[in-house]
Amino acid sequence: MADGAAPFWRMKGVSKRYGGVRALDRVDFECAPGRIHAILGENGAGKSTLIKIIAGVVQRDEGQLELMGQPVGFASPAEATKAGIVCVFQELSLMPDLTVADNICITDPPRRFGLIDYRAQSRRAEELLRRVGCTDVHPMQLVKDMPLSRRQMVEIAKALGRRPKMLILDEATSALTAADVAKVYETLRALRAEGLSILYISHRMHEIAELADDCSVFRNGRHIESFAKGSKTDDQVVELMIGREYKHVFPPKPAAAARPCMLKIDGLNWSDRLHDISLTIDRGEIVGLGGLDGQGQRELLLALFGVMRGVNGTISVNDKPQRIASPRHAKSANVGMALIPEDRKTEGLMLPMSVRDNISMAAISKLSKGLIVDRAAENARIAEMVQKLGIKVGNIDDPVATLSGGNQQKVVIGKWLMTDARIVLLNDPTRGIDVGTKQELYQLLRALADAGTAILFYTTDYDELVGCCDRVAIMYDGRILRELKGTEINEHNIVASSLNLPVELNLQQGGAAA
Amino acid sequence: MRSFRLWVAANNAYFLGVGLCALMFAVYFGAPPVGPLLLALMDGLNAMFPSDIESFVYSPASFTPNVLNTVAVKAVLLALVAMAQTLPVLTRGLDLSVGMMFIMTNCIASVLVIGGPVDVTMGVFIVLFAGAAAGFLNGLIVVFGRLQPIIVTLATGAIYYGIALGIRPIPGGSVDPVLADFITGLLWGKVPTVLVLLLCVVLFIWIPFRRSVIGRGCYATGSAEGAAYLSGVDINSSKLAAYALSGVLCAIAGLVQTFYTYNGEASGPSAGTYTLNSIAAVVIGGTSLFGGFGSAIGSIFGAFSLRTIVDLLFVFNMEALWQQLFNGIILLLAVCLGATRVFRIRNRLELFT
Numbered sequence: 039m040a041d042g043a044a045p046f047w048r049m050k051g052v053s054k055r056y057g058g059v060r061a062l063d064r065v066d067f068e069c070a071p072g073r074i075h076a077i078l079g080e081n082g083a084g085k086s087t088l089i090k091i092i093a094g095v096v097q098r099d100e101g102q103l104e105l106m107g108q109p110v111g112f113a114s115p116a117e118a119t120k121a122g123i124v125c126v127f128q129e130l131s132l133m134p135d136l137t138v139a140d141n142i143c144i145t146d147p148p149r150r151f152g153l154i155d156y157r158a159q160s161r162r163a164e165e166l167l168r169r170v171g172c173t174d175v176h177p178m179q180l181v182k183d184m185p186l187s188r189r190q191m192v193e194i195a196k197a198l199g200r201r202p203k204m205l206i207l208d209e210a211t212s213a214l215t216a217a218d219v220a221k222v223y224e225t226l227r228a229l230r231a232e233g234l235s236i237l238y239i240s241h242r243m244h245e246i247a248e249l250a251d252d253c254s255v256f257r258n259g260r261h262i263e264s265f266a267k268g269s270k271t272d273d274q275v276v277e278l279m280i281g282r283e284y285k286h287v288f289p290p291k292p293a294a295a296a297r298p299c300m301l302k303i304d305g306l307n308w309s310d311r312l313h314d315i316s317l318t319i320d321r322g323e324i325v326g327l328g329g330l331d332g333q334g335q336r337e338l339l340l341a342l343f344g345v346m347r348g349v350n351g352t353i354s355v356n357d358k359p360q361r362i363a364s365p366r367h368a369k370s371a372n373v374g375m376a377l378i379p380e381d382r383k384t385e386g387l388m389l390p391m392s393v394r395d396n397i398s399m400a401a402i403s404k405l406s407k408g409l410i411v412d413r414a415a416e417n418a419r420i421a422e423m424v425q426k427l428g429i430k431v432g433n434i435d436d437p438v439a440t441l442s443g444g445n446q447q448k449v450v451i452g453k454w455l456m457t458d459a460r461i462v463l464l465n466d467p468t469r470g471i472d473v474g475t476k477q478e479l480y481q482l483l484r485a486l487a488d489a490g491t492a493i494l495f496y497t498t499d500y501d502e503l504v505g506c507c508d509r510v511a512i513m514y515d516g517r518i519l520r521e522l523k524g525t526e527i528n529e530h531n532i533v534a535s536s537l538n539l540p541v542e543l544n545l546q547q548g549g550a551a552a
Numbered sequence: 553m554r555s556f557r558l559w560v561a562a563n564n565a566y567f568l569g570v571g572l573c574a575l576m577f578a579v580y581f582g583a584p585p586v587g588p589l590l591l592a593l594m595d596g597l598n599a600m601f602p603s604d605i606e607s608f609v610y611s612p613a614s615f616t617p618n619v620l621n622t623v624a625v626k627a628v629l630l631a632l633v634a635m636a637q638t639l640p641v642l643t644r645g646l647d648l649s650v651g652m653m654f655i656m657t658n659c660i661a662s663v664l665v666i667g668g669p670v671d672v673t674m675g676v677f678i679v680l681f682a683g684a685a686a687g688f689l690n691g692l693i694v695v696f697g698r699l700q701p702i703i704v705t706l707a708t709g710a711i712y713y714g715i716a717l718g719i720r721p722i723p724g725g726s727v728d729p730v731l732a733d734f735i736t737g738l739l740w741g742k743v744p745t746v747l748v749l750l751l752c753v754v755l756f757i758w759i760p761f762r763r764s765v766i767g768r769g770c771y772a773t774g775s776a777e778g779a780a781y782l783s784g785v786d787i788n789s790s791k792l793a794a795y796a797l798s799g800v801l802c803a804i805a806g807l808v809q810t811f812y813t814y815n816g817e818a819s820g821p822s823a824g825t826y827t828l829n830s831i832a833a834v835v836i837g838g839t840s841l842f843g844g845f846g847s848a849i850g851s852i853f854g855a856f857s858l859r860t861i862v863d864l865l866f867v868f869n870m871e872a873l874w875q876q877l878f879n880g881i882i883l884l885l886a887v888c889l890g891a892t893r894v895f896r897i898r899n900r901l902e903l904f905t
Contacts, residue, residue, distance in 0.1 A: 141783075156763075347897070
């Protein structure tokens with residue numbers, strides 16, 4: 039720790055094994071009150087295990103935990119909460135069938151005569167929501183009817199309602215809009231001023247730069263280094279995280295050239311969420327889809343992939359109009375589309391099934407003779423994918439759930455590459471993925487494009503739009519508000535367009551973040 | 553106004569059960585009260601539910617309170633067992649032993665609820681305790697054995713039925729007649745006492761449970777068990793409470809059955825029918841079999857709807873043989889109505905959630 043403040047929380051020599059894998063290896067770690075402490079590391083570096091041990095979700099194998107100098111050990115999240123340690127988990131801890139107020143006051147609601155006092159509970163929920171700046175949520179709303187970004191705000195309000203002394207945020211802002219993030223920052227700073235110890239995990243470097251006082255880097259289950267923010271450059275931090283030299287994240291873009299059109303969307307409408315969408319994607323082109331979260335980007339991808347009912351407008355593939363009625367039709371040879379979904383755990387993978395079954399799932403008809411799967415062809419193609427994508431897997435017959443998040447995402451991508459898709463749609467594929475895997479993914483996308491694939495790439499990360507895309511379409515309120523190309527693609531223009539502000543397209547504005 | 557809309561949205565699943573129930577009763581009372589029809593109704597009732605109470609009920613001139621009372625007792629029995637089923641279902645479980653707990657407590661009551669006032673009171677409490685213990689055992693095995701509720705309660709249900717048979721190899725026993733006549737009689741000569749009893753169960757058992765932290769824990773557990781654990785909800789206590797309370801409700805039903813028939817009978821078919829009908833009532837009452845959503849009050853309306861089907865058959869002069877067929881059709885229709893939301897879904901991914 040940079041300053042001499044007494045540690046609020048200290049752990050000494052803590053290890054944790056899952057089966058044969060060492061998730062944490064003799065970790066010493068401490069954090070001080072009144073500071074925001076960022077935890078950095080690739081996926082699989084041990085960050086999740088670290089906070090799960092602190093929050094009582096899993097138990098350590100060895101080592102000591104100390105809270106304000108007193109040795110402690112939590113058998114369950116409830117015990118940790120009682121001691122003042124509250125965690126906002128990445129996998130949301132909200133009960134979808136319960137109301138917002140029920141969720142916020144789940145374990146300790148205000149009571150009258152021993153029974154829950156719904157009015158008081160509603161008021162308390164409202165007050166907490168106001169404190170995190172989330173005034174558009176009604177306490178009586180059911181959580182299952184709310185979008186992800188609102189749920190995350192409720193989750194943060196819920197954590198505050200437990201009056202924490204130490205607050206842990208695990209990727210807690212990943213689905214939030216920029217305006218929400220600003221409000222959350224304000225709240226966190228206020229809490230810091232009140233003397234809370236805050237642990238903050240995020241994959242977004244600029245969030246850490248803006249928020250953190252101290253940083254700790256983890257790698258392969260080890261605590262590598264702790265340092266005060268600003269004492270290292272971004273590049274140095276990233277080097278610590280991945281343990282190798284960090285060069286250019288994004289592969290170079292090729293020069294713009296006239297290429298035949300692969301996918302043409304004309305006047306597409308769906309329900310009241312998509313209005314008059316027209317967009318073309320050329321062969322070998324990566325088109326970015328940007329804008330604030332929830333402006334219809336996901337719906338557009340799903341509509342293209344045949345998931346939505348009642349889609350109007352024309353979709354042409356290779357100049358031939360297609361009515362795409364189902365994902366099965368979308369992946370067929372005459373369309374040749376693939377969608378890398380947003381939630382790999384529910385929409386991308388069958389977690390208990392093997393890596394083999396998952397990878398060959400979409401292309402299984404191509405690997406079969408009649409009704410029988412050709413095992414030799416299957417093995418050959420899987421080996422090719424595992425090698426091409428660098429999937430770290432012991433045995434391809436292991437359940438895919440045993441892989442780390444980044445490797446799981448690679449399996450999803452491998453599964454769709456096996457179908458030899460001509461059009462690849464990606465729905466925020468780098469969410470919650472470590473820097474190293476992200477970099478591999480960017481290179482893969484560029485390689486696919488160079489081989490003639492048309493790519494539509496929705497991402498919530500502006501840097502990716504700037505670094506990766508040949509053209510960027512910004513969506514706002516279900517419409518494509520603006521298309522940026524060439525040097526117009528910079529952070530300033532993207533942010534301004536996302537907020538529906540005017541942009542001087544021919545002027546070079548702001549510094550392009552790379 | 554927004555609060556009201558949200559309340560409606562949160563409770564719309566129950567409206568189906570309530571509506572169906574209201575519709576049935578409208579048809580029931582709206583049908584012309586022809587003498588022969590009612591004679592047939594009473595004959596049918598006598599044939600189906602032979603008991604000492606017939607002579608007291610038999611009054612074919614019109615819809616007398618007594619006719620209503622017989623109908624009400626039958627409906628309340630199913631309603632209580634359906635309420636008992638609702639609790640495990642809310643925690644994303646299922647209890648196949650509710651019918652057997654009902655029969656077992658009926659047999660126990662036919663032994664114990666007789667004698668002086670002290671004996672009778674003790675007997676009633678022992679029966680309730682037996683129900684609670686049976687439900688608690690279900691809960692213990694489900695929670696600490698980490699086993700599937702369906703298979704656990706299939707096994708324990710057989711055990712409870714075995715106990716019932718051990719107590720009453722052949723139908724028999726007796727019950728305190730004063731208490732029995734009071735519970736299955738009419739209050740102020742008009743209102744069936746069992747309906748008041750059911751109202752008391754709702755007011756003094758269900759609503760306090762629903763509004764307690766542990767009751768909400770059941771909803772949280774059923775909705776997303778992992779999230780509930782991360783939130784520090786006491787999952788184990790919630791499930792144990794749900795199963796134990798389920799046993800208590802079965803025991804109340806068992807007592808009412810004893811008061812109604814004046815004896816105990818270890819009837820296997822009856823136990824099975826009550827179990828299956830309780831699941832049907834829960835579904836018609838709008839409770840999600842996936843847990844976390846619904847209410848025992850909905851199940852009461854579901855149970856009433858199912859019971860009215862039997863009586864409607866008589867009103868329309870049909871044979872009792874058709875009952876099963878109509879039960880099935882109504883259940884299917886109810887489930888279909890509940891599934892109409894599928895037509896409104898524009899994003900096919902939502903079909904799978």
